[in-house]
Amino acid sequence: MDQSAYRARRAITVSIVMFILAIVVIMIGLNTGTIRLSPLAVWQTLLGGGTTEEQMILIDYRLPRIIVTMLGGIGLGVAGAVLQGVSRNALADPGILGLHAGAAFGLIVFVSFFRTMEGSLAMLIPMFTFAGGSMIAIIIILLAYDRQGIMPIRLILVGIAVEAGVSAITLFLSLKLDPDTYAFAARWLAGSVWGRDWINVWALLPWIIILVPIIYLKSKTLDLFSFGDEIASGVGSSVTRNRLLMIILAVALSCASVSMTGGIGFIGLVAPHLARRLAGPQHRYFLPAAASIGLVILVAADTIGRSIFQPNAIPAGVIVALIGGPYFLYMLFRKKV
Numbered sequence: 348m349d350q351s352a353y354r355a356r357r358a359i360t361v362s363i364v365m366f367i368l369a370i371v372v373i374m375i376g377l378n379t380g381t382i383r384l385s386p387l388a389v390w391q392t393l394l395g396g397g398t399t400e401e402q403m404i405l406i407d408y409r410l411p412r413i414i415v416t417m418l419g420g421i422g423l424g425v426a427g428a429v430l431q432g433v434s435r436n437a438l439a440d441p442g443i444l445g446l447h448a449g450a451a452f453g454l455i456v457f458v459s460f461f462r463t464m465e466g467s468l469a470m471l472i473p474m475f476t477f478a479g480g481s482m483i484a485i486i487i488i489l490l491a492y493d494r495q496g497i498m499p500i501r502l503i504l505v506g507i508a509v510e511a512g513v514s515a516i517t518l519f520l521s522l523k524l525d526p527d528t529y530a531f532a533a534r535w536l537a538g539s540v541w542g543r544d545w546i547n548v549w550a551l552l553p554w555i556i557i558l559v560p561i562i563y564l565k566s567k568t569l570d571l572f573s574f575g576d577e578i579a580s581g582v583g584s585s586v587t588r589n590r591l592l593m594i595i596l597a598v599a600l601s602c603a604s605v606s607m608t609g610g611i612g613f614i615g616l617v618a619p620h621l622a623r624r625l626a627g628p629q630h631r632y633f634l635p636a637a638a639s640i641g642l643v644i645l646v647a648a649d650t651i652g653r654s655i656f657q658p659n660a661i662p663a664g665v666i667v668a669l670i671g672g673p674y675f676l677y678m679l680f681r682k683k684v
Contacts, residue, residue: 354626354627354629354632355632357625357626357627357632358626358627358632358633358635358636361622361625361626361636362626362635362636362639365636365639365640365643366639368639368643369417369639369642369643369646372643372646372647372650373413373417373646374386374389375650376409376413376416376646376647376649376650377389377405377409377410377413379650379653379654380404380408380409380653380654381657381658382404384401384404384405388401389405392405392406393405393410408543411542411543411544411545411547411548412540412542412543412649413646414548415540415542415543415547415548415551415607415608416540416608416642416645416646416649416663417642417645417646418548418551418552418555418604418607419540419542419551419604419605419607419608419611419645420604420608420614420618420638420641420642420643420644420645420646421555421559421604421638421639421641421642422551422554422555422558422559422600422601422603422604422641423441423600423601423604423605423608423611423614423615423618423641423645424614424615424618424619424622424637424638424639424640424641424642424644425558425559425562425600425634425637425638425641426441426597426598426600426601426604426615427439427440427441427601427614427615427616427618427619427637427641428569428615428618428619428622428630428633428634428637429562429569429593429594429596429597429600430444430594430597430615431619431620432569432570432572432573432593432630433502433569433572433590433593433594433597434500434502434503435572435573435575436500436503437619437620437623437678438503438616438675438678439502439503439615439616440612440613440615440616441597441598441601441602441605441612441615442510442610442611442612442613442615442616443503443506443507443510443612443616444487444502444503444506444507444510445483445487445506445507445509445510445513446480446483446484446506446597446598446601446602447480447510447601447602447605447610447611447612448483448509448510448513448514448517449476449479449480449481449482449483449484449513449602450476450477450479450480450601450602450605450606450610451476451479451513451514451517451535451536451610452479452482452483452513452516452517452520453475453476453477453478453479453480453482453602454472454475454476454479454532454535454606455517455520455521455524455532456475456479456520457471457472457475457476458524458528458531458532459520459523459524459528467546469542469544469546469547469550470546470549470550472550472606472607473550473551473554473602473603473606473607475606476602476603476605476606477598477599477602477603477606479602480598480599480601480602481595481598481599481602483509483510483513484594484595484598486509487502487505487506487509488502488591488594490505490509491505491506517536521533521536534609534662535609535610536609536610537609537610537662537664537665538608538609538610538611538612538662538663538664538665538667538668539609539660539662539663539664540607540608540609540649540662540663541607541608541609542607542608547607550606550607551603551604551606551607554599554600554603554604555600555603555604558596558599558600558603559600559638561596562593562596562597562600562634563630563631563634563635565589565592565593565596566629566630566631566634567630567631568584568589568593569593569630570628570629570630570631571584571589572586572589572590573628601615608645608663609662609663609664610664611645611648611663611664611667612664612667612668612671613667613668613670613671613672613674613675614641614644614645614667614671615641616671616674616675616678617640617644617670617671617674618637618638618640618641618644619633619637620674620678621636621637621640622634622636622637622639622640623637644667644670645663645667648663648664648666648667648670649663649666651666652665652666
């Protein structure tokens with residue numbers, strides 16, 4: 348068996364395993380709450396059966412939240428893979444690069460103007476977080492740019508510095524909000540999944556189903572970055588233009604995802620790294636795995652946060668940080684990062 352066929356078979360195996368794991372985690376999440384539903388009741392209700400109470404609990408309350416976490420996990424996993432590809436750094440992450448800080452700034456601007464997150468206005472939230480993330484991305488790119496183009500290592504360092512400054516500004520602005528809006532902003536910054544209605548699903552869904560396939564079609568472009576800018580230019584790739592395009596796609600995907608799931612970090616770091624180890628280095632193989640791993644991590648984190656300390660819930664961002672923090676240190680101190 349040649350190397351290409353082996354990698355393809357390995358990627359298919361990983362995808363099947365992750366799909367099964369995702370189904371298990373989703374079923375557990377749908378069964379988790381103050382009122383327990385058996386797996387059989389969950390399946391019957393999803394297929395149109397079940398009692399009126401079971402349909403209300405599952406369809407109106409739990410299912411929208413689960414779908415939001417699924418979409419958010421997919422978006423963060425793929426966005427992290429893109430940023431690690433364009434920066435050639437396994438430590439790159441939307442949160443570390445400052446994109447989530449920009450999204451938080453956009454969200455604070457939104458709640459300052461509209462004072463509500465309900466109804467059709469929720470459709471505008473991803474646009475505001477994308478605008479905030481884009482503003483920060485432009486600042487980072489301008490500061491990281493020199494005559495040779497966008498330098499990957501400078502991109503990381505500048506992103507960390509800008510993230511610190513924007514977070515301070517966002518915190519200052521949040522202190523001027525009314526108590527209820529400030530409480531929401533604080534929960535969002537902690538990584539609490541707040542998108543729990545179908546309107547939140549419809550607000551996030553278009554960003555995922557449009558951007559993820561576009562990024563997947565650019566897999567070969569991402570592969571070229573791993574060989575270095577000189578080799579990529581030598582085979583006819585416009586390195587600077589492609590890097591800018593992929594950064595824009597990653598910004599849009601990550602900012603839209605956190606707009607509904609809260610400021611959750613580390614998924615964009617952990618998911619691509621695990622996917623690369625499981626499915627191989629080629630993006631066409633490990634991008635689907637990164638999306639699946641991101642989905643599993645976020646759905647599992649939200650389910651654990653809702654179930655362990657009932658009736659009080661722990662933000663999913665806290666659970667992810669408990670996993671992602673040590674993993675980040677592990678990667679930092681490895682001999683090869």
